[in-house]
Every structure is written in C-alpha cells, then in structure tokens.
Amino acid sequence: MSNSWIKLTKWEFWPFWLFYTPIYFYWIWLSIRARSFVFFSAANPRMELGGFGGYSKYNVIKQFSSELIPKTVLINSAVSDPEELLKQIKSQGLSFPLIIKPDVGERGWKVEKINHSQAFMEYLSQNRQKLLIQEYIDYPLEFGIMYHRMPGQARGYITSIVQKEFLSVTGDGKSTLQELFNRFTRTKYHLPMLLKLYKGELTKVLKPGEVLELVSIGNHARGTTFLNANHLITPGLVQVFDNISRTIDGFYFGRYDIRVPGLEDLYAGRNIKILELNGANSEPAHIYDPQMRISHAYKHLFRHWHILFNISMQNHKKGHSFTPLLKAMTILRNRKSVHYLASS
Numbered sequence: 337m338s339n340s341w342i343k344l345t346k347w348e349f350w351p352f353w354l355f356y357t358p359i360y361f362y363w364i365w366l367s368i369r370a371r372s373f374v375f376f377s378a379a380n381p382r383m384e385l386g387g388f389g390g391y392s393k394y395n396v397i398k399q400f401s402s403e404l405i406p407k408t409v410l411i412n413s414a415v416s417d418p419e420e421l422l423k424q425i426k427s428q429g430l431s432f433p434l435i436i437k438p439d440v441g442e443r444g445w446k447v448e449k450i451n452h453s454q455a456f457m458e459y460l461s462q463n464r465q466k467l468l469i470q471e472y473i474d475y476p477l478e479f480g481i482m483y484h485r486m487p488g489q490a491r492g493y494i495t496s497i498v499q500k501e502f503l504s505v506t507g508d509g510k511s512t513l514q515e516l517f518n519r520f521t522r523t524k525y526h527l528p529m530l531l532k533l534y535k536g537e538l539t540k541v542l543k544p545g546e547v548l549e550l551v552s553i554g555n556h557a558r559g560t561t562f563l564n565a566n567h568l569i570t571p572g573l574v575q576v577f578d579n580i581s582r583t584i585d586g587f588y589f590g591r592y593d594i595r596v597p598g599l600e601d602l603y604a605g606r607n608i609k610i611l612e613l614n615g616a617n618s619e620p621a622h623i624y625d626p627q628m629r630i631s632h633a634y635k636h637l638f639r640h641w642h643i644l645f646n647i648s649m650q651n652h653k654k655g656h657s658f659t660p661l662l663k664a665m666t667i668l669r670n671r672k673s674v675h676y677l678a679s680s
Contacts, residue, residue, distance in 0.1 A: 366641065380586055381586040383396065383615045386616035389668055390667040393437075396615075410468060432452055448553070478594070481494060482496035482497070496591075497565040498562045500560045503522060503559030504547055505542070506548075512540065514538040522561065526559040530559075579605065580610075588647045593613075593614070620637070
C-alpha cells in the first residue's frame with residue numbers, strides 16, 4: 337500500500353487543514369455569536385490567547401509543584417555558548433537522555449529526545465531560540481487527558497483520554513529493520529523518517545519476539561498510535577485532576593500530557609509527571625484512534641469547541657476581555673516567524 341493511498345483512505349493521516357475544514361465554519365459561527373474571532377482567548381485568562389498559541393510552555397509548567405513535573409530548565413540558545421549551556425544543564429542535575437523542545441510551539445514541533453552531547457550541539461545549531469530542556473521520563477504509560485471546569489464551579493470534567501502507543505517493530509529473527517519498516521502500514525507511512533533515524537542500522541536483524549521502540553516522542557506525526565482510552569474515566573480520576581488544576585490560576589480548559597508508571601498510580605494521583613499543559617488549542621486526541629469513525633470524531637470536536645465557547649463567554653461576562661484581533665494576529669504571526677527562524 338503506497339503512502340498516497342494510506343493518506344487517502346485513512347483519515348487520521350489527512351492534512352490538518354483538510355480534516356479541520358468543518359470546524360473552521362463552526363468557529364466562524366461561534367465568533368459571530370461572541371462578536372470576536374478570538375473569543376477563545378478568554379478561556380484561560382492567564383495564558384496568552386487562552387493557550388491557543390504563542391504562549392510560553394515554561395511559564396505554564398513552572399506553576400506546578402516540582403514533584404508533578406520533570407526537571408526543567410529554560411535556556412536561550414540564541415545568545416549563549418553551547419558548552420556553557422551544557423554545564424548549566426548538568427549543574428541542574430540533568431543528564432542524557434534529555435527531551436528538548438521550543439518554549440513556544442505546538443503539535444510536537446521540534447520535540448526531540450537527545451541521547452548525547454553531540455546531538456545536543458547539533459540541535460542547538462539548528463534552533464536559535466528559547467528552549468526547554470527536560471528530564472526524560474521513561475514511565476511506560478503516556479496519556480493525554482482533556483480536562484475542563486466551568487468558571488465558578490468546584491468540580492470539573494474529563495472528556496477525553498488518549499493512550500499513546502509508540503511506534504515499534506517486533507523481530508522475527510530473519511528480517512532486517514528495513515524489511516520490517518516496509519512490512520507494516522504505520523512504519524511504511526513514516527518510512528523517510530525511519531530510514532534517516534536508523535540509517536546505520538537498516539541491516540540489523542532483531543531476535544524473534546524482540547520489540548524495538550522506534551520513536552520515544554508521543555506525537556501522532558512521529559508515528560505514535562493514539563488509542564481511545566475514555567473507558568478509564570472515573571469520578572476518582574476527575575477528582576485527581578480537579579486537585580491538580582486548582583493549583584493553576586485561571587486555568588479552565590486544556591489537555592494534560594502526562595506519563596505515569598501504571599494505572600494504579602494514575603488513579604491514586606501519585607508518580608504523575610506532567611510533560612505539558614496545553615490550553616485552548618487542545619483537542620480530544622482520542623479521536624485519532626484508528627478505529628474511530630470520522631463522524632464520531634467530528635462529533636467530539638464540535639462538542640469540545642462548544643465547551644470552549646461556553647467557558648470563554650462565562651469568563652468574558654466576569655470581566656476577562658477578548659484579545660483584540662490585530663494583537664492576536666501579531667502574536668500568531670510572530671509565532672510563525674519563530675518557527676521559520678528556528679528551522680533556517
């Protein structure tokens with residue numbers, strides 16, 4: 337099956353702009369009702385544009401207590417000496433492997449797992465901006481948990497849980513890595529990326545039953561399979577995230593990306609590590625489950641935009657203004673400029 341056919345027949349691989357076309361029309365309708373194209377900027381009043389874009393991940397994550405987040409350091413690679421940055425990171429108790437990503441960015445853009453100092457230097461040379469350096473959390477379970485709470489209410493809701501299954505292959509004792517990459521739909525779709533990542537190991541043969549995790553970043557664009565885990569939602573789990581969310585001033589709508597050792601830890605609210613907290617740009621990522629019908633996916637998306645609208649309007653009535661359109665456009669335009677400069 338060719339990549340073009342995969343893109344055509346499996347909607348989860350459609351381009352973002354194409355899949356979201358019906359949502360754009362709903363956004364216009366909600367904007368007319370709100371009399372603002374950026375009504376969502378009031379959803380989380382302490383986040384830039386409500387967390388829709390252009391906000392600092394570091395400013396959000398540093399509001400959590402230290403036991404809830406990986407060790408995290410903010411650096412400015414554009415003005416600092418790489419060797420000094422490496423010393424600074426080590427002085428903070430961080431060691432390889434590390435997660436490195438832009439402080440301003442979304443949808444897994446430029447997020448990398450860095451295993452040694454040479455890769456660190458290469459990343460810095462290609463990305464001249466503010467960066468987050470995080471401890472790599474190797475817990476086996478990674479979830480995206482969509483949470484919201486209506487302004488003035490004590491209890492919130494969990495409306496989506498996605499479990500992330502990392503891209504991997506299983507050896508048969510005969511096939512090379514390249515042969516395995518060409519055998520399965522998901523690896524074949526990401527073949528250019530895999531050939532680049534494993535260019536020196538393509539002839540390696542895995543033992544029978546040996547599992548190789550190919551990418552350690554829980555991002556759909558990197559091959560991670562998103563699984564519908566809404567069956568894990570319980571009142572007790574909602575209470576866990578009510579307790580966590582109350583510590584973040586002005587937060588009402590978003591998605592927690594977390595890692596946890598096991599389900600018993602998740603339900604007990606212990607050993608949870610928050611990798612990121614996304615705001616108004618969050619989506620219920622369980623919709624990308626390969627078994628999800630596209631009609632059901634749109635149903636969930638429309639529902640979440642309706643929730644986002646209601647929260648934003650209630651906060652607006654409480655005195656939180658919508659970001660002026662020209663200012664919002666400037667913020668988003670500057671975000672695109674950062675992306676361009678970091679990639680050049």
